[in-house]
Amino acid sequence: MKKVETVIIGQGIAGSLLAFELLKKGKNFLVIDNNHQHSSSTVAAGLYNPVVFRKPTLGFNADKVLPFALKRYKRLEEKLNTKFLHERPYFKFFENFKTINNWEGKAADHKFREYIKLPLLKELIEGVNNELPYAQTKFTGNVDLPVFLQCSKDFLRENNKYLEGDVVDISHNDAIQIELNHGKKVICEKLILARGHQEQNQEFGYSTVGATKGDILTIRSTELKCDYTLSKGFFILPIGNDLYKVGSTYDWEDKSHKPSLGAKEELKKRFESLVNLPYEVINHESGMRPGAKDRRPLVGEHPEHKNLFILNGLGSKGVLLGPFYTNQLVEHIFEGRPIDNEVNVERMKKYYGNIEN
Numbered sequence: 001m002k003k004v005e006t007v008i009i010g011q012g013i014a015g016s017l018l019a020f021e022l023l024k025k026g027k028n029f030l031v032i033d034n035n036h037q038h039s040s041s042t043v044a045a046g047l048y049n050p051v052v053f054r055k056p057t058l059g060f061n062a063d064k065v066l067p068f069a070l071k072r073y074k075r076l077e078e079k080l081n082t083k084f085l086h087e088r089p090y091f092k093f094f095e096n097f098k099t100i101n102n103w104e105g106k107a108a109d110h111k112f113r114e115y116i117k118l119p120l121l122k123e124l125i126e127g128v129n130n131e132l133p134y135a136q137t138k139f140t141g142n143v144d145l146p147v148f149l150q151c152s153k154d155f156l157r158e159n160n161k162y163l164e165g166d167v168v169d170i171s172h173n174d175a176i177q178i179e180l181n182h183g184k185k186v187i188c189e190k191l192i193l194a195r196g197h198q199e200q201n202q203e204f205g206y207s208t209v210g211a212t213k214g215d216i217l218t219i220r221s222t223e224l225k226c227d228y229t230l231s232k233g234f235f236i237l238p239i240g241n242d243l244y245k246v247g248s249t250y251d252w253e254d255k256s257h258k259p260s261l262g263a264k265e266e267l268k269k270r271f272e273s274l275v276n277l278p279y280e281v282i283n284h285e286s287g288m289r290p291g292a293k294d295r296r297p298l299v300g301e302h303p304e305h306k307n308l309f310i311l312n313g314l315g316s317k318g319v320l321l322g323p324f325y326t327n328q329l330v331e332h333i334f335e336g337r338p339i340d341n342e343v344n345v346e347r348m349k350k351y352y353g354n355i356e357n
């Protein structure tokens with residue numbers, strides 16, 4: 001039976017970032033992951049953008065989490081000697097003049113203005129239907145998640161800090177005992193759960209971790225020559241070699257892991273409404289975004305089991321939110337730093353058993 005101080009269950013964005021926080025502190029830890037094919041991090045585009053286009057408004061705590069995230073990914077690139085952070089322009093196309101007026105109205109807010117470029121752009125982009133002016137946001141790009149997750153896993157493996165397997169049981173006595181599907185057992189003092197959508201019906205299931213299905217396509221277009229992200233209620237992200245990620249849908253009802261034909265057609269239709277160049281669909285995936293009812297991260301300790309922690313609910317913003325809140329949780333566990341009320345899982349206590357606020 002293996003004994004370590006801290007175990008992290010999950011090696012998605014959350015679990016990987018947690019691992020590097022523990023490493024920085026010189027902690028004795030182990031990451032366990034079951035390689036779930038539809039986990040959010042494995043299918044996500046990895047985009048980051050401090051602006052929410054729909055409203056438009058600044059994303060949750062953008063001024064805090066964005067600089068923190070960029071600094072962290074750059075440091076990790078150095079540590080892992082691998083490139084995965086790609087800073088690139090993000091263009092937003094408008095549906096009509098009403099949405100342009102909304103955008104320009106919002107631009108009067110000086111805080112918002114720091115994150116957008118003015119004036120609106122008018123240059124034509126080859127093959128893109130952009131008769132209307134379009135916007136550009138600042139400090140945008142993407143993290144190549146397949147690369148980040150793989151090199152993180154390789155690093156952890158090489159340092160004997162990674163164990164593959166499905167956690168089938170957790171028992172809480174003086175120490176915490178974890179049992180895996182292949183029969184191995186691990187004992188630890190502290191356990192951090194970063195299980196994404198698989199947290200449902202588990203220890204922190206009461207905190208209403210839900211799952212919103214998202215479908216995403218990979219397409220090839222040899223004629224679309226763009227190195228920036230395009231967005232018009234969906235996104236087109238270049239990933240090199242004439243390949244682009246086109247996504248993504250939001251489905252709150254469908255709990256199956258199967259990519260949906262309807263979603264594929266919807267994404268193709270959207271792509272064709274913005275780009276009039278030939279393309280072919282190379283791949284179609286779906287994943288489950290983990291989220292809390294109030295769409296805020298879930299960070300903190302279990303109401304009953306001491307030394308059992310959660311980092312979850314990153315929703316559709318794992319890349320941006322992950323670094324800041326994994327750091328906050330680790331500093332809370334080992335240095336007693338308080339967790340921000342707006343993300344503290346304590347706010348969900350009213351849903352746990354008979355405990356009422």
Ligand SMILES: Cc1cc2nc3c(=O)[nH]c(=O)nc-3n(C[C@H](O)[C@H](O)[C@H](O)COP(=O)(O)OP(=O)(O)OC[C@H]3O[C@@H](n4cnc5c(N)ncnc54)[C@H](O)[C@@H]3O)c2cc1C
Binds near residue numbers: 165166194288
């Ligand atoms: C289609 C789509 C597009 C997206 N695009 C973006 C984007 O552009 N930008 C962005 O920031 N976010 C995006 N997201 C959201 C992003 O993917 C999530 O915010 C993030 O991946 C959540 O990471 P996580 O580590 O919390 O969870 P997960 O990625 O789900 O990771 C959980 C891990 O825990 C493991 N695990 C679970 N249970 C067990 C167990 N019992 N035993 C062992 N291991 C276990 C799983 O195998 C998995 O590896 C997108 C999501 C989808 C679905």
